[in-house]
Amino acid sequence: MVVDSAWAAIVLFLGLLPDGGDNSAWRAPAQFVIALLIPLLMVFRRRYPDATVAAATALGIGQITLGILPAGSSIGYLVFAYTGAAFGSAWISRLALAAGLAAGPLTYWQLHLSKTVIDPNGDAQQRSYSLGEFLLLTAAMSSPFILCWAWGRLTRVRRAYLVELEDRAARLERERDAQAKVAVAAERARIARELHDVVAHNVSVMIVQADGAAYVLDNSPQQAKEALGTIASTGRQALVEMRRLLGVLRTADTAEEYVPQPGVEELPELLDQVRTAGLQVDFATSGDPRELPRGVELTVYRIVQEALTNVRKHGGPDVHARVAVDFGERELAVLIEDDGRGSTDEQLAAGGTDGQGHGLIGMRERVGMVSGSLDVGPRPGGGFRIRAVLPLKAAH
Missing domain, CATH: 1.20.58 (Methane Monooxygenase Hydroxylase; Chain G, domain 1)
Known part of the structure; x- marks a missing residue:
């Protein structure tokens, strides 16, 4: 105005x-x-x-x-x-x-x-005046009005175009923010699963070793010393992996560098830790072992780690577990089963969680990420059974 x-x-x-x-x-x-x-x-x-x-x-x-x-x-x-x-x-x-x-x-x-x-x-x-003069004079008098009207129309179109550009920019910015929030949520969920797998496994091993060391401290100091050494090494390993995971939260540019990537080759070391903690585990492989995609490798390792952690937590005393990995032409099958108590495991399977929100639900998410299938349930004759089938490319 x-x-x-x-x-x-x-x-x-x-x-x-x-x-x-x-x-x-x-x-x-x-x-x-x-x-x-x-x-x-x-x-x-x-x-x-x-x-x-x-x-x-x-x-x-x-x-x-x-x-x-x-x-x-x-x-x-x-x-x-x-x-x-x-x-x-x-x-x-x-x-x-x-x-x-x-x-x-x-x-x-x-x-x-x-x-x-x-x-x-x-x-x-x-x-x-003649008709020609009339048309010429009227056109000359109307032309300024028509030109001003056309100028106004052009201004309206240009303003609408600018409004559309601003709206599009705002919409793209909102979509970018929404995608960023989704990516952050997915990354945090993945980190939460990784932390759960690392902490639950290593801490349970440390607890078992600490209980064993306290039990044999007076009668067998050497065994207590070995148990304390296992506790120290397991704690250091857990600390290293947790530092790597938390490094993802500090920098996004080096996420791949900090994320731990254990695979099938590390399964024997994992099983040795479990055996040291007092759980009897048999391990067998079949088929033609070969290099697998890193996503599949990590999925196999975490499934076995989580399953054995659940066996120690819910299987009861004198439980025995078996881990089998079958390398097929087009798929990799992983089987973890135990002969422990069935009631608690059945409740765990029905709820899909270990009480902290990441147990079997995390397994299903990991398997789903590689387009695989997961079968979880009670084992015939007692105990619990987990079987994951992960698709692979045919070997050449």
Whole structure:
């Protein structure tokens, strides 16, 4: 409104200048009122485009109908032709275009067809124009209105284009933020699974070794010393893996460097730790062992680690477990079963969690990530059984 007020002040100044016209009697005050109304409408043209354009159109029609000659303020009508196209609704834009097209013929009629001229003989005659002159003059008078209307239309299209670009940029930014949040949530869930596997396994080994060391401390100091050594090495290993995992939270650029990637080759070492903790485990492989994708390698290791941790936690005393890995042509089958208590394991299978939210659910997620299948349930004859089948490319 400040900018429009500045332009309105200029139009007001032009409207108040003496124009030398022959408006007489009541037409002179009417022209003065029009010179005030046009700038006033210009001040509010952006806030109320429909109302101001409609009022300006009615004012222009009234001015022509009453025979009030155009003055300097009439230049404001060009501003309203632009306003209707740039800011008005659809019907106001059409009204502004129609008024601009009609401005030429109506003004021509007012200025020329009704004008009396004096011929050389001193007689008063009505001046007449040919059709070509009429078309040329009306086109010249309507052209400024049409150009202003076209300029306003171009402004509307450009503004709509900029709004669309801003909306698209905002939408892409929201989508990017949403994708980033999803990626962060997925990464945190993966880290939580890794931490669960590392902490649950190593801490359970340390607890068993500590209990054993306390039991044989007086009678067999050497065994207690060995148990304490196992506790120390297991703790150091857990600390190293936890530092690697937490490194992912500190820097995203080196995530692959810090993520631990144990595989099938490390299974014997894992089973030795479990046996040291007092769990009897048999291990067997079949088929043609070969290099596997790192995702499959990690999935196999974590499934076996989690399954044996659950055996120690829920299997009861004197439990015996068996781990079998079968390398097929197109799939890798992993079997972990035990002969421990069945009731607790059945509840675990039904709930899909170990009470902390990551047990068998984490297994299913890992298997699903490599498009495999997981079969979990009680074992015939007692105990618990976990079987995972992971697809592989055919060996060449």
